Amino acid sequence: MLPMRPMKLGGDYVIFGENSLEYLSSLEGARKKAFVVTSGDFLEKQGYLKEITDYLEKGGFSCQVFDQVEPDPSIDTVNKGASLMKEFEPDWIIAVGGGSVMDAAKAMWVFYEHPELSKIEDLKSPVPKLRIKAKMVNIPTTSGTGSEVSRSIVISDNKTHVKYGIGDMEMMPDIAILEPKLTYSLPPRVTAASGMDALVHSLEARVSNRANSVADALANYAIKHITKNLPIAYKEPNNTEAREKMLISSMVSGMAFTNVSLGIVHSIAHAIGGKFGIPHGESCAIVLPYVIEVNSANETAKEIYCEIAEMLHTDDLKSFIEDLNKQLDIPEKFQDIIQDDEKFEKEVEDLSCLAQHDGCTKTNPVIPDLEGFKEIVRRVYYGK
Numbered sequence: 409m410l411p412m413r414p415m416k417l418g419g420d421y422v423i424f425g426e427n428s429l430e431y432l433s434s435l436e437g438a439r440k441k442a443f444v445v446t447s448g449d450f451l452e453k454q455g456y457l458k459e460i461t462d463y464l465e466k467g468g469f470s471c472q473v474f475d476q477v478e479p480d481p482s483i484d485t486v487n488k489g490a491s492l493m494k495e496f497e498p499d500w501i502i503a504v505g506g507g508s509v510m511d512a513a514k515a516m517w518v519f520y521e522h523p524e525l526s527k528i529e530d531l532k533s534p535v536p537k538l539r540i541k542a543k544m545v546n547i548p549t550t551s552g553t554g555s556e557v558s559r560s561i562v563i564s565d566n567k568t569h570v571k572y573g574i575g576d577m578e579m580m581p582d583i584a585i586l587e588p589k590l591t592y593s594l595p596p597r598v599t600a601a602s603g604m605d606a607l608v609h610s611l612e613a614r615v616s617n618r619a620n621s622v623a624d625a626l627a628n629y630a631i632k633h634i635t636k637n638l639p640i641a642y643k644e645p646n647n648t649e650a651r652e653k654m655l656i657s658s659m660v661s662g663m664a665f666t667n668v669s670l671g672i673v674h675s676i677a678h679a680i681g682g683k684f685g686i687p688h689g690e691s692c693a694i695v696l697p698y699v700i701e702v703n704s705a706n707e708t709a710k711e712i713y714c715e716i717a718e719m720l721h722t723d724d725l726k727s728f729i730e731d732l733n734k735q736l737d738i739p740e741k742f743q744d745i746i747q748d749d750e751k752f753e754k755e756v757e758d759l760s761c762l763a764q765h766d767g768c769t770k771t772n773p774v775i776p777d778l779e780g781f782k783e784i785v786r787r788v789y790y791g792k
């Protein structure tokens with residue numbers, strides 16, 4: 409029998425369906441002040457930011473908008489947002505954006521609730537008690553990270569460019585609002601990369617050595633719908649059904665992985681993607697087929713991959729993924745993007761070491777040693 413483990417599937421509510429944003433007008437609060445965190449670009453241009461603040465104002469809230477979250481958010485940005493929160497004293501924090509925005513907002517929330525904290529090293533588990541001053545709503549605008557139902561954040565150090573990732577259920581957003589229209593204008597490359605990230609979350613959750621039946625059911629749902637709908641959303645950005653399925657599947661994927669963790673696709677993608685500035689989802693997509701091969705050395709993982717292949721009506725999961733990557737114009741190997749063998753070779757040792765010590769490695773079904781990681785790191789760079 410499996411050891412007892414709690415599962416947390418989101419905060420208080422997950423809101424989806426037509427006109428989900430309207431839910432914002434029903435929020436309760438003592439001070440009725442909402443602090444909206446975003447990256448500022450397309451939301452504003454398309455009028456969605458106004459729609460969001462209009463609903464909040466309709467509910468009696470006054471709003472302050474912080475729209476300066478950059479991709480791979482830094483600790484400086486977190487402090488900037490947190491100090492504005494301290495002045496404004498919101499009782500709701502509303503994060504609207506991709507993973508970077510939601511992660512940055514969660515970190516700002518920690519610093520706002522606990523003004524004695526301000527350094528990147530202060531972002532560690534266990535996170536002190538939140539919700540004394542404010543609760544959090546997350547509204548994703550990409551279908552990938554699952555941050556709206558996850559306990560995780562990744563924040564970068566401005567000086568060293570090292571990314572700090574932590575996870576603590578205290579940072580699970582209280583409400584997730586899924587509004588597919590916010591994803592319609594995502595550029596194809598972002599659709600492909602974030603969608604593959606969501607798929608990797610579920611595939612890694614299925615073979616995680618902490619997997620359980622509830623997470624399996626969630627991950628299977630996501631695998632089935634992402635593999636079907638991602639190529640459609642990529643080619644037809646305005647296909648509302650595919651966009652809706654992708655948004656729900658990426659959340660469901662988040663529910664699975666935040667409880668059972670990930671594996672070495674993420675460990676290797678964090679290392680190489682971080683070093684060479686390649687988007688997270690794209691790095692994960694490139695690494696995935698190689699890791700399926702490595703993990704198949706484990707009998708249990710091999711059986712799970714066969715079960716998934718059967719569900720997807722294919723004989724071989726690895727070639728199915730390679731074909732999916734091809735449809736999404738994702739390169740087969742990192743060499744195609746980095747194009748500097750000498751520079752890459754200089755980094756192999758460090759990249760392998762980073763991947764070996766990444767937090768995701770310990771739940772992978774096969775745990776390679778340093779030499780093993782070097783071999784995989786070279787394989788994902790040079791290809792077969």
Ligand SMILES: [Fe+2]
Pocket residue numbers: 553605609674688692
């Ligand atoms: Fe990911």
